Amino acid sequence: MIDARVAAPLIQRHVRVRGLVQGVGFRPFVYRTARELNLEGWVRNDGQGVEIALRGEPAQVARFEQRLRSGAPRLARIDAIECARLPDAVASAFAPGFRIEASRNGDVTTGIVPDAAICDACLAELFDPADRRWRYPFINCTHCGPRFTLTRALPYDRPHTSMARFRMCAACQREYDGALERRFHAQPNACPACGPRLSLVDRDGARIECGDVIAAVAAHLARGEIVALKGLGGFHLVCDAHRADTVAALRARKQRDEKPFALMFANSASIERYARVDAAARTLLESVARPIVLLEARAEAASALRGVAPGMPTLGCMLPYTPLHYLLFHEAAGRPAGTAWLAQAQPLALVMTSANPGGEPLVVGNDEALARLGAIADVFAMHDRDIVVRCDDSVVRVAPSNGSRITDQGSRTFIRRARGYTPAPIRLPGGGPAVLATGAYLKNTACLTRGDQAFLSQHIGDLENAASCVALEEAVAHLQAVLEARPVAIAHDLHPDFFSTRLALRLAQELNVPAIGVQHHHAHIAAVAAEHGVAAPVLGLALDGVGLGISDQFDSGDAWGGELLLVNGAECKRIGHLRALPLPGGDRAAREPWRMAAAVLHELGRTDEIALRFARQPAASAVADMLARDLRCPRTTSAGRWFDAAAALLGVREVMNFEGQAAMLLEGLAHKRGVVVPASEGYRIDDGTLDLLPLAARLLEERDAEFGAALFHSTLAAALAGWVAAASRATDITTVVMGGGCFMNAVLSRQLARLLKARALDVLEARQAPPNDGGIALGQAWVALQTVGG
DSSP states (O other), X not given: OOOTTOOSOOEEEEEEEEEEOSSSSHHHHHHHHHHHTTOEEEEEEETTEEEEEEEEOHHHHHHHHHHHHHSOOTTOEEEEEEXXXXXXXXXXTOOSSEEEOOOGGGOOOOOOOOOBOOOHHHHHHHTOTTSTTTTOTTOOBTTBBOSGGGBOSSSOOGXXXXXXXXXXXXXXXHHHHOTTSTTTTOTTOOOTTTSOOEEEEOTTSOBOOOSOHHHHHHHHHHTTOOEEEEOSSSEEEEEETTOHHHHHHHHHHHTOSSSOOEEEESSHHHHTTTBOOOHHHHHHHTSTTOOEEEEEBOHHHHHHTTTTSTTOSEEEEEOOOSHHHHHHHHHHTTOOSSSGGGGSOOSOEEEEEEOOGGGOOOOOSHHHHHHHHTTXXXXXXXXXXXXXXXXXXXXXXXXXXTTOOOOTTOSEEEEEOOBTTTTOXXXXXXXXXXXXXXXXXXXXXXXXXXXXXXXXXXXXXXXXXXXXXXXXXXXXXXXXXXXXXOOSOEEEESOTTOHHHHHHHHHHHHHTOOEEEEOHHHHXXXXXXXXXXXXXXXXXEEEEEEEEOOTTSTTOOSEEEEEEEEEETTEEEEEEEEOOEEOTTGGGGGTOHHHHHHHHHHHTTOGGXXXXXXXXXXXXXXXXXXXXXXXXXXXXXXXXXXXXXXXXXTTSOSSOSSTTHHHHHHHHHHHHHOOOOOOTTOOEEETTEEEOHHHHHHHHTOOOHHHHHHHHHHHHHHHXXXXXXXXXXXXXXXXXXXXXXXXXXXHHHHHHHHHHHHTTOEEEEOSSSOSSGGGHHHHHHHHHHHHHHO
C-alpha cells in the first residue's frame, strides 16, 4: 500500500504483455514485483495475454517495466510489452494494494507452452530427504514439467489435462491456490499422496513386486537388460551405453543396424569424456527445452560406447529433463543428499532411443507398449498419467553464431523440432486468416496459423505406414482444438500420391475451403523467409534429396532437388538447377550411393568402368547396361544424390543403412580435414545449369578420402556461391535464402554462407524450424496465407 505521506506525484499505467505468458507463473511474478515496488493495481489474464493496471511513483513504475523484461519466469516468452496511460476512471476504482484478478469475462484463449525440463528448485526438493516430494518422479511446479503433452483442450486448466483424474490433497491444493506459491495454478501439481505413480511390469504385463521401482530399474539396466521407460511424450528404450552386448541386442531387436542411438548423461561434464562440448553446445544441452544435441565425438567414444553410433563423427547427447531421468542417475550415484553431485561428472551413460519400432509413431500408451515393444524390452517402467500428445525428443546441432550472443536458445539448426519447442509459435511477417498445411511425405509435420503466428506441430515422421498417417490426422485435429482455429484454406505438396496431399484435399472438401498446392522447394524457401519476416523477393537456394518439380518450367518432369529459385511470396520461378543425373533403378539409387557414382561415370563417358570399379556389387553390370540403354533411369537435379555419388567415388560408402548416412560420413571426413582450396575448373555454369561433373571427374582419381571429402565440400560451396552471385547480378536481388535438407550439413552451410557474405549478399538460414522436410509445412502455410490474403 502506498504511503500517503509520500509527496512524490503518482502516475498510472495500463500494461499489456503479449506472448507465451499464461500458465507460466507470470501473474504471480507480476504480483510479487508490484508489491516489492509498493505499487497499487491488479493483474489478470485475458484473450490477448496478460493485462496490468498500475499506480505508483514514476521511478518505481519505471523499475517495474524494466523488471518485466529482465526477470520474467523461465517459461515465459514475451513478444511485446505495450504501455499506455491508465484512464482516471479505472485508477479511481483501485482497492488498496495489488491483487490478482480473475480472468477477464472467464473467456481466455490460453496459449500452451512446450514441455519444460525440471527446474533447479524442484531438483532441490527432489533430492532433499526432508522434503515431502523427496525422490517423487512427478515433481513439478509453475516453472517446469509437462504442458503440451498432457493437454487435451483449452483453456489450459487441470480438467482439460490428463491430470484431471488425480484429485489434489489438501497440501497440494494450498500450493495451487496460493498466489505467492511456486505452484500457484501449476496444473500438473502433485505429490506422492495424491499424484501419479510408477510401476514395473514384465513383458506379459504382470506387475513386478519391488520396494522401489527406481532402484529396480537401475538394477535391470546394470544387469544388461533393456527397459521400456514411459516419459513425457512417449516411451524410450533404455540400456547401459557401456554394455556393447546390450547395445547390440537392442539393435537386433529393434532391427536398426547402424543408425545412431541417442545418449543421456547426468550433466555436461559427463559428456566431455566422449564428445566436445563448447559454450554454444552447453547452452543448448542445459536449456529448458533439453534437446538432443549433435556433438563432435572424441576418439574414445568409438571404443567406450561401442555400437552406439558406428562410424559416425558425431554423438547425439542430451541431459535429463524429467525427475524420473534424474532419479536413475541419482540411484547410480548412491542416492546422495542435495544437488552438489549434479556438478560432478557421473560414469553412467544411457542409450535413450525413441520407442518407435518399424518407423511407426512413438509408443505412448501402457497397453500399446506391451503390444508393440514386447519383443524388444525386457521390463517396462510405466506410470498412470496418460500421454495425450505423442512428442519425440527434439534434435539440434550447433550452428555458426556469426558473432551473435549465445542465448538460452543457443545458436542452433533443428534436425527435428518436437519436445521442448512445440507448440511455441513462430512469428510471421504478416497476419491473416487461419490456414492449415499438411506438410511433406518424409519427416512430416503440420502447421496451423493464427493471426501473425504459425504453430508447427511436433515431428510426425515419414508417412510410410498407416500408423504414421493416423498420427498426422491426430496432430492436425489437436492443433485445431488447442488453438481454437478453423482454417480458411488447406495447403499441401504438389505430389498427388502423398497421404498428406490426400488428407489436405479431404479436409478442404469437408470444410468447404480451397486446397492450395505448393511446390516442394518453393515451400523450403518460403519457410525460411517466413521465420525471418521477409516479404520481399529473394533468391532461394533449395538443396535436398528429392521433390516433385513443375513440368511447365524448363520443360522438365524431373525430380528436383538442386534448385535456384526467385521467390516473391506466393510466386516462385525456377531460374536455375543442378545438372540432372540419371537414377539407375529409380528410388533404389537413393539408398545405394554406388549407383549414383555409376551414373556419374556414365555421364563422363566411362560406362565401361562401372562393372570393374564396383565389382563388389552384384548388379554393377546390369546397372551399366541400364544406363547405356536409358532404361529405368529417371533423371534428377537432386543435390543429395551428388553427395551420394561423391561418397561412393571416394570409397566412403556404397550402400546405406539409413537415410543420409553417406552424406553424414562425407561431412565428418571433411570436417576432420578442414577447409581446402577448391578444385580449379571444378564446375561449369551454362544457361542457369550448374554442372558438377568436372568435380566428380577429379574425385575419381583421388585416393585420400578425407581430402576428397573436403575438396568436394569446398568446391561445391564455391560453385554454389558463384552460381548465386551471377543470379544476384542478373536480378538485382541481394537476399539469399538457403533451405532444404542439405543445409543440415554444417561444413557446407558454413563455407557457403561465408562466401556469399563476402559477395555482399544477405544470407538467411533456418533457425526456428528444420531446413529439411520438417519445415515444409511452415513454408506451405506461409505461401497459402499470402495466396488467400493477396
